[in-house]
Amino acid sequence: MIRCRNLTSGYRGRAVLGGLDLDVAAGEMVAVLGPNGAGKTTLFLALSGVLSPGDGTVALAGRDLAELTDRQRARLVAAVPQRGENAGELAVRSVVLMGRYPYLGFLGGYGPDDHRAAEAAMEAVGLGELADRRLHELSGGEFQRVLAARALAQESGILLLDEASASLDIARKMDLYRLLAARNAAGVTILAALHDINLAALFCGRLVFLKDGRIEADGPTAEVFTQQTLSRIYETDIIVIAHPQTGAPQALAAGGGLPAGRSAYGRCGP
């Protein structure tokens, strides 16, 4: 579904991604993890056609990204950006409807299917009651859910989510990822960049770790979500335990490091 070969991309002549090879099969739900500045957003911008590859190729559903028109590309792939453009005076519903632009007819008006898709997407992310609010009247987490709803309304076969849950509380994060898991079960291919590595381990069967623009580890969650790999990639001591309900691996930063005799919890040190 997604195929990158020797993908090099970056900004103003400076390569961030250094010759990446990546294959994501149709129906996979993959998390892209890695430290700040690793190149996750750059990869997503290259996959969604916002950044052209400096070298190498990107193919979506077997078609070279460079040869697709904007509308063809938007029918294949929808993206939730890390930093959305907050066009303050627009209403939530208008922004979510923008996800329907690849389906607009010759005269450019939204039809019943477009309104149905937008209403369903707003409902799915819990924005139904906020549909008429202006963007500048939303909280950070509400705005982030508008960006998710716009991408869902696009009804493309591939969803790219760049830190789409970073501003969401724990309940809303779980809601969003349960919704994504349901879309994935219905056939949508999902690639999600996350700093919440525990959320990634709960919902994604495969993890790709990027560091310095290269893939440092890539494999099934059970195999790569290890103390050794996480500690190496994030350059800090990480402990992995099993989730008491699901058995999924979950990470904790190693304790300790507080000034002698100080603890936020009562017991000092690791």
Ligand SMILES: Nc1ncnc2c1ncn2[C@@H]1O[C@H](COP(=O)(O)OP(=O)(O)OP(=O)(O)O)[C@@H](O)[C@H]1O
């Ligand atoms: N518009 C830009 N112009 C120049 N350099 C950029 C630009 N955007 C990002 N970079 C640089 O490219 C590198 C990769 O950034 P990128 O945003 O892809 O990382 P990331 O893994 O998404 O990071 P984070 O987890 O902090 O969001 C960083 O060194 C960053 O400073």
